[in-house]
Amino acid sequence: MKRDYYILNNGRLSRKDNTLFFEKYDENGGIAGKKPIPVETVQTLYCFGENDYNSKFFNFLSEHGIVLHQFNYYGYYSGSFYPREKLVAGELLVRQVMAYQDNSVRLELAQKFIEAAVFHILANLKENIELPGIASRIKEIEKLKTRISNVGSVNRLMAIEAQIRRIYYECWDLLLNWDEPFEKRSRRPPQNSLNALISFGNSLLYTVVLAEIYQTQLNPTISYLHEPGVRRYSLSLDIAEIFKPFFVDKLIFRLIRKKMIKLNDFDRELKFCYLADDGRKLFLKEWDTMLNRTVKHRQLNRSVSYRRLIRLELYKLIKFLMGEKDYKPFHVWW
Numbered sequence: 453m454k455r456d457y458y459i460l461n462n463g464r465l466s467r468k469d470n471t472l473f474f475e476k477y478d479e480n481g482g483i484a485g486k487k488p489i490p491v492e493t494v495q496t497l498y499c500f501g502e503n504d505y506n507s508k509f510f511n512f513l514s515e516h517g518i519v520l521h522q523f524n525y526y527g528y529y530s531g532s533f534y535p536r537e538k539l540v541a542g543e544l545l546v547r548q549v550m551a552y553q554d555n556s557v558r559l560e561l562a563q564k565f566i567e568a569a570v571f572h573i574l575a576n577l578k579e580n581i582e583l584p585g586i587a588s589r590i591k592e593i594e595k596l597k598t599r600i601s602n603v604g605s606v607n608r609l610m611a612i613e614a615q616i617r618r619i620y621y622e623c624w625d626l627l628l629n630w631d632e633p634f635e636k637r638s639r640r641p642p643q644n645s646l647n648a649l650i651s652f653g654n655s656l657l658y659t660v661v662l663a664e665i666y667q668t669q670l671n672p673t674i675s676y677l678h679e680p681g682v683r684r685y686s687l688s689l690d691i692a693e694i695f696k697p698f699f700v701d702k703l704i705f706r707l708i709r710k711k712m713i714k715l716n717d718f719d720r721e722l723k724f725c726y727l728a729d730d731g732r733k734l735f736l737k738e739w740d741t742m743l744n745r746t747v748k749h750r751q752l753n754r755s756v757s758y759r760r761l762i763r764l765e766l767y768k769l770i771k772f773l774m775g776e777k778d779y780k781p782f783h784v785w786w
Contacts, residue, residue, distance in 0.1 A: 454495035456743075458736050460729065462501040467512040494518050496663045498656075500527060500732065519666050521659040526641075526726040529655035532662060532685070534672070541669035547773045548674045561772075561779065562606050562677040565693050566613050568781035570597050572697035573620050575784060576705075580627050589623050606677065628708050631715050641724040646704070648718060648725045649735070653700035654692065656739055661688040661695075664762045670770060691765060694782055699758065703742055707735070747786055 459465070463476040471491050478484035491512070497520040513520060514535040522530045551557045570593065577590050596616050603609045617637070624634045624646060634646045642648040662685050665672045675686035677693065707713040717731030727735060746755040749764075756764070765782050772779035 454493055456496045456498060456740060457489060457494055458498045458500070458740070459503070460500045460733065460736075462503065464504040465497075465499070465509055466506065467509050472509075472512070491516050491518070496521065496659070498659070498736075499523065517666070519659075519663045521662075523655070526724070527652055527732050528726070529659060532659065534662070534666065534685070544669050544770065544773060545671055545674075547775075548671055551773055552674055552676060552680070558676045559603075559606060559609070561769075562609055562690075563600055563603070564779060564781045565677050565690050566609055567597070567600055568694040568783060569613070569697060570600070570616055571783050572694070573616065576697050576701055577620070577623060577627075583626055585626050586623060589619055592619050610677070628705065630708055642726065643723050644725050645715060645718045648727055649704045649707075649713075650700065652727055652732070652735060653704060653739070654696060656736075657692045657695060657700055658688050660743065660759065661691045661762055664759070664766060665691075667763060668766045668770065670766060691762065691769075694765065695762065698784055699742065703735075703738060707738060712738070750785060 459474060461476045463474055466473050466475070472489040472494065473486055474489060475486045476484045494516070495518075497513075497518060499520065500523045502525070503522070510520075510533060513533060517535055519535065520533040522532070524530045551561065574590060574593060574597075577586055577593070580586050581590065593616050596612055596619075599612055600609065603612065621634060621637050628634075628646075630646065632645050635644065637650070638644070638647045639651060642651045662672060665685070665687060670687060672685040672687045673680055675690045678686040678689040680686050713731055713734060717728055717734065718725055719728045720726075743757065743759040745758050747758070747761075748754070749756045761782060768777070768779055768781075771777040
C-alpha cells in the first residue's frame with residue numbers, strides 16, 4: 453500500500469537500481485546513515501530539510517508518478533516537483549478553460565467552493581455554541597452567507613469570504629484556552645503560534661490536494677475562485693478552501709485542547725513564528741493519522757479515507773465540467 457513519506461532531516465535523495473535512498477547528513481555534512489525507500493510504497497514525498505537531488509532521481513520520480521513537495525527552513529511550502537502528466541484528456545482541458553472563460557460558470561463554481569467552506573466554518577462554531585459570544589458570531593456569519601449566492605463577481609465573493617474568516621478567527625480566543633492570544637490572522641510571516649499552525653496546516657493541505665489532482669485528468673493551473681497565475685497550481689487553492697476548516701482547523705483545535713502541543717514547540721525570530729522540529733514532527737504525525745482516518749461514505753456504501761474525500765471532490769468537479777452532473781461540494785455529514 454502506498455503512503456506519504458515525510459523527510460525532516462538534511463540529506464541526499466537519490467536513485468540506486470530500482471529504489472530510492474535517503475542519505476542523512478551529520479552536522480559536518482558527512483553521511484550519518486543510509487535508508488532505502490521502496491519506490492512501490494511511495495505516494496508522495498514531503499521534504500523539510502536541506503536536501504540534495506540530481507536529474508536521475510527526478511527522472512525516476514517521473515517514471516513512477518511521484519509528486520515531491522519541498523518546504524523551506526521554517527517549514528513553509530516552497531514548491532513542488534510535479535511529474536509530466538500521465539492522465540491527459542484534451543476535451544476536459546478545453547472544458548476547464550471554457551468554464552473559466554464563462555463568467556457565470558466560473559462564479560457558480562467559486563460560490564460553491566466558498567459556500568462549502570462557510571458550512572464547515574459554521575459547523576466548527578456550532579460545536580461550541582454554548583461558549584459566551586459564539587452564538588452572536590454565528591448569526592453574523594450566517595447573515596453574510598446569505599449574500600454568497602447574490603454576488604455578481606468573484607472579487608465581491610472573496611471580499612465576503614474575507615469578512616467571514618475575520619469573524620471566525622476572532623472566535624478562536626473564545627474557542628481555545630491557549631497560552632497566547634490569536635489577535636488576528638497574519639500570514640507572511642506568521643506572527644504568533646496560532647498563525648504558524650494555520651499556515652503550516654494550510655500548506656500541507658494545499659500539497660495534498662495537488663497530489664490528488666495529479667491522479668486525475670484535471671489541469672492544476674486552471675482555477676475558478678483564485679486567479680490562475682504563472683507557476684501557480686491555483687486549482688489546489690480552490691479545492692483546499694472546502695477542506696481547510698474541517699481538516700486543518702479541527703486538527704489544530706484537537707492538538708491544543710488535548711495539550712499535545714505547547715508554546716515551547718515554536719521558535720521565534722523577530723516577529724516571525726514557526727514550528728520547531730519537535731512541534732513539526734508532532735503535527736505531521738497527527739496530520740498523517742487524520743488523512744488515513746476512514747468514514748462510511750453514504751453514496752458509495754463503503755469506507756473511504758479522509759484523503760480519498762479530496763479525490764472524490766475532484767471527480768465531482770470533472771463530471772460537472774463534462775456536463776454529466778451538477779456539482780455539489782463536500783459537506784461533512786457525520
